[in-house]
Amino acid sequence: MAFLDENGVELLLGNEAIARGAFEADVACVSAYPGTPSSEIPEVAAKYAKNTGVYVEYSTNEKVAMEVAIAYSWSGLRAMVTMKHVGLNVAADTFMSVAYQGAVGGMLVVSADDPGMWSSQNEQDNRLFGRFAGVPVLVPGTPQEAKDFTKLGFELSEATGSLVLLRTTTRVSHTRAPVKLEALGEGVRKGETKSGKFQSNPTKFISLPANARRNHPEVLRRLNDALEFARSRGLNRVIGEGDFGIITEGVEYLYVKEALRDLGVSAKILKLDMVYPLDEELVAEFCSTCTSVLVVEELEPFIEDMVKSILFDRGLNVTVHGKDILPRVDELGYWKVRNAIEHALGLSLTKPEVSQVPQLPPRPPVLCPGCAHRNVFYAVKKVDRSAVKPSDIGCYTLGAMEPLKAIDTCIAMGASVGLSSGLAKAQGNRVVATIGDSTFFHTGLPALVNAVYNKARLTLVVLDNRITAMTGHQPNPSTGFTATGEVSPNLDIAEIARALGADYVSSVDPYDLSELERALREAAEHVVSVVVAKQPCALLRASLLRQKKERIPTYQVDAAKCTGCRVCVNLLGCPALVFDREAKKVSINEDLCTGCSACAQVCPYNAIYEVLPDGSKKFDVLTDEVKERWQRWYSTLF
Amino acid sequence: MVFNIVLSGVGGQGILTAAKIIGRAAVHEGHYAAVGEIHGLAQRGGSVIGFVRISDEEVSSTVPEASADLLVAFEPLEAIRYVNYAKKGTKFVINTSPIVPVSANLGNVVYPSVEGIREQLQSFGPVSAFDALEIAKEIGNPIYVNTIMLGKASQLLSELVSRDSVERAIRESISRDLENNMAAFDRGYSL
Numbered sequence: 001m002a003f004l005d006e007n008g009v010e011l012l013l014g015n016e017a018i019a020r021g022a023f024e025a026d027v028a029c030v031s032a033y034p035g036t037p038s039s040e041i042p043e044v045a046a047k048y049a050k051n052t053g054v055y056v057e058y059s060t061n062e063k064v065a066m067e068v069a070i071a072y073s074w075s076g077l078r079a080m081v082t083m084k085h086v087g088l089n090v091a092a093d094t095f096m097s098v099a100y101q102g103a104v105g106g107m108l109v110v111s112a113d114d115p116g117m118w119s120s121q122n123e124q125d126n127r128l129f130g131r132f133a134g135v136p137v138l139v140p141g142t143p144q145e146a147k148d149f150t151k152l153g154f155e156l157s158e159a160t161g162s163l164v165l166l167r168t169t170t171r172v173s174h175t176r177a178p179v180k181l182e183a184l185g186e187g188v189r190k191g192e193t194k195s196g197k198f199q200s201n202p203t204k205f206i207s208l209p210a211n212a213r214r215n216h217p218e219v220l221r222r223l224n225d226a227l228e229f230a231r232s233r234g235l236n237r238v239i240g241e242g243d244f245g246i247i248t249e250g251v252e253y254l255y256v257k258e259a260l261r262d263l264g265v266s267a268k269i270l271k272l273d274m275v276y277p278l279d280e281e282l283v284a285e286f287c288s289t290c291t292s293v294l295v296v297e298e299l300e301p302f303i304e305d306m307v308k309s310i311l312f313d314r315g316l317n318v319t320v321h322g323k324d325i326l327p328r329v330d331e332l333g334y335w336k337v338r339n340a341i342e343h344a345l346g347l348s349l350t351k352p353e354v355s356q357v358p359q360l361p362p363r364p365p366v367l368c369p370g371c372a373h374r375n376v377f378y379a380v381k382k383v384d385r386s387a388v389k390p391s392d393i394g395c396y397t398l399g400a401m402e403p404l405k406a407i408d409t410c411i412a413m414g415a416s417v418g419l420s421s422g423l424a425k426a427q428g429n430r431v432v433a434t435i436g437d438s439t440f441f442h443t444g445l446p447a448l449v450n451a452v453y454n455k456a457r458l459t460l461v462v463l464d465n466r467i468t469a470m471t472g473h474q475p476n477p478s479t480g481f482t483a484t485g486e487v488s489p490n491l492d493i494a495e496i497a498r499a500l501g502a503d504y505v506s507s508v509d510p511y512d513l514s515e516l517e518r519a520l521r522e523a524a525e526h527v528v529s530v531v532v533a534k535q536p537c538a539l540l541r542a543s544l545l546r547q548k549k550e551r552i553p554t555y556q557v558d559a560a561k562c563t564g565c566r567v568c569v570n571l572l573g574c575p576a577l578v579f580d581r582e583a584k585k586v587s588i589n590e591d592l593c594t595g596c597s598a599c600a601q602v603c604p605y606n607a608i609y610e611v612l613p614d615g616s617k618k619f620d621v622l623t624d625e626v627k628e629r630w631q632r633w634y635s636t637l638f
Numbered sequence: 639m640v641f642n643i644v645l646s647g648v649g650g651q652g653i654l655t656a657a658k659i660i661g662r663a664a665v666h667e668g669h670y671a672a673v674g675e676i677h678g679l680a681q682r683g684g685s686v687i688g689f690v691r692i693s694d695e696e697v698s699s700t701v702p703e704a705s706a707d708l709l710v711a712f713e714p715l716e717a718i719r720y721v722n723y724a725k726k727g728t729k730f731v732i733n734t735s736p737i738v739p740v741s742a743n744l745g746n747v748v749y750p751s752v753e754g755i756r757e758q759l760q761s762f763g764p765v766s767a768f769d770a771l772e773i774a775k776e777i778g779n780p781i782y783v784n785t786i787m788l789g790k791a792s793q794l795l796s797e798l799v800s801r802d803s804v805e806r807a808i809r810e811s812i813s814r815d816l817e818n819n820m821a822a823f824d825r826g827y828s829l
Contacts, residue, residue: 011658011661011665011671011673016815039677055717075772118677119677126770142672170673171699172677174677174699175672175673176657176658176661176699177671177696251698254696258640282667331704335703353704354722355704355721355722355762356721357721359716359717359765360750360752361715361741361749362739363684363716363719363741364741366683366739368683402741402744465762472677481725483817569743570744573738573743573744575682575683577743579738581748591780596696
């Protein structure tokens with residue numbers, strides 16, 4: 001495969017380029033918790049782990065992933081930890097402390113931010129985290145830069161002794177563009193597994209207050225060294241000429257370039273590669289030759305505030321535009337940047353002739369056909385409509401959509417369980433929460449301990465589909481193998497819940513709706529109840545069955561028996577169900593159906609049947625044989 | 639020079655694979671290409687949009703509104719949904735086989751007429767509309783919608799990217815079932 005070639009040009013995703021950069025830098029360890037838009041970094045690293053000798057792991061959460069990477073760094077080896085922007089919140093406790101303690105082997109923390117919130121709950125700007133921690137921040141704008149800055153990051157880390165934050169955004173991580181391949185690291189090329197040695201250094205590694213007091217000034221010393229490094233390596237370039245200055249970074253630089261080309265105006269651009277610490281002398285020198293300066297950056301006025309402060313300190317009187325004419329929310333793009341440049345130059349604003357999109361049936365993200373989460377939401381609503389229903393981060397957040405509307409809250413990873421503990425007390429009522437397997441292991445566990453300890457009346461339904469589905473099917477402790485495919489313990493969530501002291505624990509097959517309902521009713525009779533709904537991700541299961549050439553059952557509607565009542569559609573909202581308004585009949589799209597039978601189980605007229613291999617119709621859908629088939633799907637998934 | 643392509647459809651139809659193949663083909667041809675992907679909240683069933691920008695210099699991967707040169711829609715509703723990217727002269731390639739979204743099964747929201755969608759798009763530029771699902775099923779599997787659409791798009795791109803380069807990119811990107819995919823590509827290209 002071309003990915004491990006040592007020359008030539010490959011069309012790489014920004015995230016693939018980061019993994020590739022780490023391989024070229026002879027990384028020893030890549031640890032991660034998956035999260036869009038960062039997930040492809042560990043995915044690609046894991047794919048080539050065996051050939052390269054790099055240790056790749058999916059850790060149970062970002063904080064653990066950070067600690068695993070630090071362990072490699074403190075053993076004198078290069079390490080990279082990757083996460084989405086909000087993952088750094090989880091890892092922050094360790095990150096902030098290690099920022100004082102510093103790296104030994106080069107240590108890169110990759111944060112993939114999501115301006116515009118394409119798949120996130122907020123658009124926090126993690127450049128601020130770099131400043132908060134006192135850690136240098138590199139910001140690539142293209143896949144090529146993503147690779148180059150990854151390599152530079154390791155060198156910067158070793159030159160200064162600091163951790164380095166590589167901050168990408170969705171538009172960098174998820175852009176594919178040509179990337180020049182260079183030599184792989186020596187060990188990576190040989191496929192050698194690296195081993196390091198931890199050398200005791202109590203002042204550095206033991207964060208007692210007396211040591212931390214010694215280490216804090218070190219943070220400032222490292223930032224100073226980072227400036228030297230950036231200067232010596234030619235980071236932060238000035239491009240073009242003119243009185244009008246633009247200070248920018250990352251993908252925003254490309255918007256600037258394109259807008260200037262179309263406007264036919266010239267400007268002098270300061271393109272920042274390392275946005276923190278900011279090279280004050282460079283900025284002052286750049287601005288002193290400009291009559292006005294526009295800072296083009298997504299989200300927070302991070303660079304702008306620093307630029308203004310530098311100009312103030314030096315008594316330089318230069319007009320600075322930034323967030324006065326550019327939005328502080330959402331990602332930027334060509335038109336926003338072009339209009340800001342026009343505004344700053346006093347030109348009239350070009351408004352594109354954008355055609356109005358007519359009123360259309362929306363097509364938001366939706367639970368897949370055959371997804372067992374749908375059944376859980378159906379049953380939870382049926383059994384207890386009045387309970388508050390917190391949910392969590394995963395595909396199942398889509399339980400919020402029409403027609404399921406079966407969740408009330410979603411905050412952040414694992415938050416459903418802690419929130420439920422509080423809600424049960426605050427409301428004086430039972431709370432019914434839903435959480436996925438990976439999220440349960442991520443941060444649900446300590447909150448469940450809390451619920452048991454504080455006796456919160458909670459039914460926690462763990463949607464155990466044996467995989468981290470939403471981010472692209474990464475394995476987790478419920479899967480039975482690791483990131484690199486090694487067989488590992490398959491942790492049984494029900495056993496864990498029992499061990500933690502839950503009053504009622506039951507494992508059920510959510511494809512069997514009556515069984516699911518029974519468990520939920522029983523659960524309501526106890527204080528802390530955990531119901532584990534075990535059915536693999538339908539998408540993954542269908543694709544694995546196809547690979548094994550096993551039959552995937554499909555269901556059809558008997559038009560003579562269908563009354564067009566739409567109970568199936570209104571209760572389940574499965575994308576494979578199609579309602580014909582003229583014929584007043586429901587049909588099943590055979591290309592989409594994955595054979596879960598939920599529609600057949602809820603149909604009041606028994607109009608939905610399984611199509612048997614000989615073409616005959618089987619209306620009795622809930623037989624022992626069918627239940628055994630589902631059981632097999634869960635237990636022999638891989 | 640920047641040539642802007644928008645690809646849209648429903649999650650699971652292979653839109654991002656098609657975008658990657660066009661991008662790869664453009665690079666084989668000696669151009670710079672930036673392919674933009676958005677990975678959403680779910681694996682399947684939601685509206686999906688991807689971008690390919692072919693250029694002679696480094697560009698971002700996002701197509702600005704009102705500037706698509708070519709819009710390839712794998713599903714008719716997802717063609718009109720992204721009409722904000724169209725401009726005077728945009729060319730369209732549309733699969734006319736609908737995938738009805740859940741929202742159009744509930745309440746009173748109605749799926750619009752495919753003919754109406756086609757007429758609206760024709761006010762911008764030429765529209766190639768055909769039932770790619772039917773052709774795919776003739777070849778043997780709905781999955782070939784992807785390479786059929788890619789075939790027609792490639793024909794419209796032939797001045798910029800040669801057929802050979804696209805075929806090479808397909809061979810590099812699709813490992814399984816190459817023969818049928820090539821047949822599907824040819825069917826699309828000949829439409």
